[in-house]
Amino acid sequence: xxxGNEVRKAFADSAxxxxxxxxxxxxxxxIGNEDGALELYRIKxxxxxxxxxxxxxxxxxxxxxxxxxxxxDGDRDLIREKHDAFTGDYLRLAEDxxxxxxxxxxxxxxxxxxxxLKDLVQKLKTAMDDFDTITLSxxxxxxxxxxxxxxxxxxxxxxxxxxxxxxxxxxxxxxxxELNMIL
Numbered sequence: 001x002x003x004g005n006e007v008r009k010a011f012a013d014s015a016x017x018x019x020x021x022x023x024x025x026x027x028x029x030x031i032g033n034e035d036g037a038l039e040l041y042r043i044k045x046x047x048x049x050x051x052x053x054x055x056x057x058x059x060x061x062x063x064x065x066x067x068x069x070x071x072x073d074g075d076r077d078l079i080r081e082k083h084d085a086f087t088g089d090y091l092r093l094a095e096d097x098x099x100x101x102x103x104x105x106x107x108x109x110x111x112x113x114x115x116x117l118k119d120l121v122q123k124l125k126t127a128m129d130d131f132d133t134i135t136l137s138x139x140x141x142x143x144x145x146x147x148x149x150x151x152x153x154x155x156x157x158x159x160x161x162x163x164x165x166x167x168x169x170x171x172x173x174x175x176x177x178e179l180n181m182i183l
Contacts, residue, residue, distance in 0.1 A: 018044070063082065163175055
């Protein structure tokens with residue numbers, strides 16, 4: 001049963017990132033009408049369908065299947081209608097599993113100390129300069145699942161994550177400077 005707990009833990013730990021990736025393809029493929037992004041949406045929701053089934057939630061899995069088939073068939077209207085409800089259900093499932101596994105901590109990492117945060121900021125800056133989207137995504141995921149010493153740091157990191165998500169170089173540089181002054 002330990003293996004089953006590892007699968008459930010992986011599901012809970014990756015849900016926010018999976019939803020973020022799904023939303024990106026939703027924005028481009030459904031809202032933006034890009035066929036290639038709609039195919040990415042189909043692929044992502046297919047994987048999420050399987051993940052939900054593996055952790056035992058057939059209802060969420062069936063909702064994902066409906067979205068998968070709608071994407072396959074190019075039915076953007078159905079996706080628009082059902083996307084938000086699915087993402088909410090998927091995140092609620094992850095929260096339930098997270099509470100079961102982690103208790104009240106909801107899977108958050110320990111508080112990032114200032115030195116660890118400085119190190120991550122430097123890695124982010126290098127990744128942004130190199131257009132290294134994989135490293136940006138990995139560090140963003142880590143920051144999204146961390147706690148911070150102060151509310152000011154949390155808010156600034158949140159703005160930094162927005163800049164990364166939008167690949168807004170100017171905002172990124174501005175927020176990096178602000179964060180370095182706080183740290």
